[in-house]
Amino acid sequence: DTEVTQTPKHLVMGMTNKKSLKCEQHMGHRAMYWYKQKAKKPPELMFVYSYEKLSINESVPSRFSPECPNSSLLNLHLHALQPEDSALYLCASSQDYPGRPLYEQYFGPGTRLTVT
Amino acid sequence: KQEVTQIPAALSVPEGENLVLNCSFTDSAIYNLQWFRQDPGKGLTSLLLIQSSQREQTSGRLNASLDKSSGRSTLYIAASQPGDSATYLCAVKGRTQGGSEKLVFGKGTKLTVNP
Numbered sequence: 360d361t362e363v364t365q366t367p368k369h370l371v372m373g374m375t376n377k378k379s380l381k382c383e384q385h386m387g388h389r390a391m392y393w394y395k396q397k398a399k400k401p402p403e404l405m406f407v408y409s410y411e412k413l414s415i416n417e418s419v420p421s422r423f424s425p426e427c428p429n430s431s432l433l434n435l436h437l438h439a440l441q442p443e444d445s446a447l448y449l450c451a452s453s454q455d456y457p458g459r460p461l462y463e464q465y466f467g468p469g470t471r472l473t474v475t
Numbered sequence: 476k477q478e479v480t481q482i483p484a485a486l487s488v489p490e491g492e493n494l495v496l497n498c499s500f501t502d503s504a505i506y507n508l509q510w511f512r513q514d515p516g517k518g519l520t521s522l523l524l525i526q527s528s529q530r531e532q533t534s535g536r537l538n539a540s541l542d543k544s545s546g547r548s549t550l551y552i553a554a555s556q557p558g559d560s561a562t563y564l565c566a567v568k569g570r571t572q573g574g575s576e577k578l579v580f581g582k583g584t585k586l587t588v589n590p
Contacts, residue, residue, distance in 0.1 A: 363518075401564060401580035402519070415575050449518055460506050460568055460576035461526060466519040 362386075363467035365450050371473045374440060380470045382433040382450030391433040392451040392464065393425060402449055408433060409457060440474045447471055477502045477569050481581035488555055489589050496550040496584045498565030503543050505569045506576065510539050510550050512561040513583070519564065523550070555588045562586070 363384045372378050382391065389410050394402035407415035408427040422444075424436040433450055447469045454462035478501045488494050498508070507526045511519040523532045523539040525548070531540045538551040552559060562585045566578040 365518075401566075401582055404577050407575070407577065415577065447516070451519075455576070463509060463521050463524045464578060465521060466511075468518040469516075471516065 363450055363452055363465050365448075365467040365470050367470060368468065369471045369473075371475060372437065372440065373475055374442075376440075377436070377438045379437065380435040380448055380450075380472075382435075382467055383431055384452040384465070385431055386452060386454075386465070387430075388452035388454050388465075389430060390453045390455040391427060392453075393433070393435050394449040394451065394466075396447040396449055396469070398446075406435075409455070437472075440472075442474050445472055445474045477505075477567060477579045479565060479567055479579050479581035481563075481565055481584050483584060484582065485585040485587075487587040487589065490555060490557060492555050492588075493551070493553050494555055494586070496552070496563050496565075496586070498548040498550070498581055500546045500548075500567045500579075502569055503546050505543065505567045508539075508541055508548050508565065508567045509578065510537075510548075511564045511566065513564060514561050522563075552586075555586075557588050557590050560586055560588050 366381045391408045393405040396402045405419045406425040411427045422439050426434040449469045450467040451464045453464045480499045482497045509524045510522040513519050525532045525541040536553040541548045562583040564583045565581045
């Protein structure tokens with residue numbers, strides 16, 4: 360099974376709201392990723408977790424807060440977003456571990472976020 | 476800084492045609508290259524992964540090649556079908572200046588296969 364699941368599929372939130380995106384995989388992968396994708400653009404990396412520790416933060420604004428509660432789950436907490444944060448948010452996972460970045464990344468279906 | 480370019484940006488072909496999508500990258504110090512397809516509004520589906528030591532990988536009607544020294548990869552699709560219509564993304568995994576590894580994506584080729 361090479362499935363990464365994401366919830367919700369769609370989310371509409373106001374600029375003062377707090378919401379969370381969730382991602383889950385049961386492939387035993389120890390690397391998990393958050394990407395942001397705007398229309399007609401490639402995905403942009405936001406965060407990487409390796410063995411439940413944040414290993415990469417691509418200078419993402421603090422209104423995005425990632426969390427990795429365990430090896431199967433990845434959350435992205437959203438607070439005080441701007442309309443320009445509207446995008447498709449993609450989660451991915453892989454078997455990569457430090458020193459062995461040789462594996463496929465598997466992506467979830469994404470959460471379509473609209474900030475009003 | 477790694478840059479990935481995909482040519483053409485869009486391609487329209489009749490059903491049954493064989494076609495080639497191109498990907499080039501500027502830094503040959505990569506670990507591997509991965510081809511994805513993406514349907515509108517959906518996530519990415521991994522098609523093929525080629526390690527830096529490999530020359531090609533095949534899966535069904537798809538064949539991907541890698542020439543690391545020249546910074547090029549091609550995705551060959553045989554006997555194209557309307558269901559192949561999607562955006563195809565190429566991504567290379569290399570080491571960043573900070574010492575970590577990440578995928579760098581091209582902008583994609585939008586493929587339309589006409590019945």
